[in-house]
Amino acid sequence: MIFALVGNPNCGKTTLFNALTGLRQKVGNYPGVTVEHKQGVVALPQGETVTLIDLPGLYSLTPHSPDERIARDVLLGYLPGTPRPNAIVNVVDASNLERNLYLTSQLMDLGLPILVVLTMGDTAAQQGIYVDAATLEKELGVPARAVVASRRSGWTELYAALLELSSQEPPPSRRWNLPLVVEAEAEELADLLQRDHQLKPREAFSEALLLLGLPEERREHKDRWSPEVRNHLAGDHLRLLREGVDVSVSIAEARYADVGRVISRAMRRESVSPASVSDRVDRVFLHRFWGYVIFIALMCFLFQAMFSWATIPMDWIKSGVDALGQTLAGWMPDGDLKDLVINGIFGGVGNTIVFLPQILILFFFISLLEDTGYLARAAFLMDRLMSRVGLHGKSFIPLLSSYACAIPGIMATRTIDSPRARLLTILVAPLMSCSARLPVYAVMIGAFIPAVHLAGFHIGKFYVGLTLPALVLFAMYALGTVMAFLMAALFNRTILKGEPPSFLLEMPPYRLPSLRTVLYQMGERAWLFLKRAGTVILSISVVLWFLATYPKSPDGTSKSDQIRHSLAGQIGRVIEPAIAPLGFDWKMGIGIVSSFAAREVFVSAMGTIYNVADDAASDDSKLSVAVGEKMKSDINLRTGKPTFTPLVAIALMVYYVLAMQCMSTIAVVRRETNGWKWPLFQIAYMTGLAWVVTFLVYQGGKLLGFE
C-alpha cells in the first residue's frame, strides 16, 4: 500500500513524516530532475505497513515549478518507475487554513481517497484561531484528524484513520461551482480526455481544469495529449477570452469561494490578538537597521564556526585517515598496490572527507534557520542585493558558506525555490575563495610578498594594522567575490535569460525547532556527501594517482625525476605553452594538474617536485616554509632569472582564485544539476576566465615594470 504525503511548505509535513516513519527512510532524486524523492515505511498497529512518499511541499498542483510538476505526475501516476499512490495524506496547517485548503480542494478532484491531517493547532491557538476537525470533516466530506506531531497527541486516531484509508471511498463529487461557460468547456475537454486517453471521469475533469488554468506558454507535456485535445484547448481559450472570461481567475475564485464556505463553519476566530509573538520578533529582526545588524552577526557566527571551529574535527579526521593508512601500509608489501591504496585512495578520499565537519556544521545551522523560520527573513533582507545580478535572497547563505567550501555551499542551494536562481548560485559559488585555496595563498604570500607595514602602529613588539601580505590575501578574497557577482550578472543576461524571475516567499510564523528534524537533515546531507566521496571521488583519485605514477622510471631515480617523467609531468610540459603567457613553467603545470584532486594538493605536489626532504613533509607548516624557500631559489636555466617572482606568485594566486580545480565540486554539481552539462560548462568558463584574468595580470604587471 502506498500513500502520498502532500502539503504546503511550512505546514509541519516533514515533522509528521519523521514522526511516522522514524529511521525507515530512503532519500534519492526523481529520475531526470533534482527534485528530492523521499519515502519511508509506517508500521501500523496490527502489523500492517504502509509506504509513505513524502512529496515536496507545494502550494498548488498547477505545475509552476519542478516540485509541483513532479508532485502532480506522481499523484496522477504519470511518472515512470513510481507507482501511483493508493491514497493521499494531506497535511493542513490550522494556523493558515484558508490557503492550505486551496491545495486540498485540488487534491480532492483527483479521485483518490484522502485523509486530512490537521497540524499546528497550538500555533493557531496562540493567534486566537480554533479549527474543529469534526466540522472540517463534515464540510469537506473527507476524514480529518488533528495531531501534534512533536508530542504525538492524536496518534491513535491517526493510525486508525491510516488503517482505514486504503479501503476508503474517494471524496464525494465536487462541491464548488464554476461559472457556467467555464464548466461547459471543462466538461467538453474532460470528455475528450476520457475518449482519447482513457482517463476516469474524475481524473479527466481534474486534468481538464489544470490544463485550462495554465497559460499557453507554461503548458508542459504538450506532446502527451492527442492533437484533438490540444486543438480544443487552444479553441477554448480563444472562445472564453472573447466572452471576457479568464479561466485561471474563475477557477481560483471558485475554489477560494468554496474554501471560504468550509472555513466559515469549521474555523472560529476569537478576538484578534494585538500582535503575535512573530510580529513582535520581526519588528526587530526585520528592522531596517537592527535587522541587518542581527543578520550580519549571525552570519559572522556561522562563518566563524565553519572556518575555525570546524578545523578541530577536520584535523581529527585527517589524522585518523592518515593513521589508518599507516596501519594498512604496515601490513601491505611494498609495491604499486600499496602506493595506490595509501597515496591514491587514502590521499584522495581523505582530502575530501575532511570537509565532512564543515558540511555537518553548515547543515546544522541551515536546518535550524529553516526550521525556526529565520531563513525566510534572511532572504527578505538580502534579496535586494542579490536580485540585482539575478540571484535570490536565499542565495546569500550558500555563497557565504562557499568561502569555507563550495561543496556544502552548493548542497545548500536546495533551499532556493527558483530553479534559475539556484542554477545561477551553483555556477558562481566555486568562485568564492574556499579554505582549500588558503594553503596555496599562504605558501605564495609567505615566500614572495614582503611583510611591508602599510598603515598602523606598534604596541610593544606587536604591529597593529595593515600589512602588504594581509592586503594581498584580502585582495584574493575580494577578487573571487566580485567575479562571482559579475559572472552571475553576465549569465543572468545571457544564457539563463527567459524564465521570469520570481520571489514569492512565505513568511512562516517563528517556531521552536525540532531537534529531531535538524539532526535528520544533517545526517541526510552527510550521508549523501559520503556516498559521493565513496564513488566518483574515489575513482577520480585513482586516475590521478595513475597519472602521477606511470610510466615508471628505473629504480633509483629520485622522486622528483619520477614525477617529471610520469604522465602528469608530461601533461605539465604539454600544457606549458598554454600557461607560459601566464608566467608559469611546467613545474607549476604539474601543480595545476594535480590540484584537480584538491587545490591544497598544490603545496604537496610542489614539495614532491622540489624534492623537499620527507621529514619536513610530515608537518604542514614546515612543508609550506620549506617549499617556499625552494621555490625562491629556483633559477630558470634558460634566462638565468628566478622562476618565481612576486609577479608570478600573484599571477598564480589569481589563477587559483578563478579556476575550477576541484573534482569534489564537479561531482557535487553533477549531482545537484543532474547531468554533465553544467559542471562541464563551469569548468570551461572558470578555466577561461582564470586564464584571461591571469594573462592580463601577468602581462600588465610586466608592462608596468614588475618582474
Next chain:
Amino acid sequence: MNDKQCDPICSLGLKECSLDCLGRGQKARVATVGGPNRGRLLEMGFTRGTVVEVSRRAAFGGPLEIRLRSYRLSLRVDEAQAIRVETDSTNPE
C-alpha cells in the same frame, strides 16, 4: 530597477493603484493581477476582493511584505506593481 514613480492617487483616497503604491499598514482590496507570475499569485490567494495589507518594506527598495488571508507573503516590487488594488475611504475590514 524601479524607476516608475507612484501616482499619489492612493494617498488621495482615489480608487485604484498598484499594490506597491500602498503605504505601510494601508489596506486595500485586490482588483486585478498581472505579470509573469499571475497564475501563482491567484493561487496564493490574490483573488478579486481579497483584503491585502502592506505590512513591511525591506530597506533599499527590497521586497514588500504583504498580509493576506491570515498569512504573510513577501513579493518583489515589480511583482507587486503587477497587482492592482482598490482602496476606498471606508476601511475594508
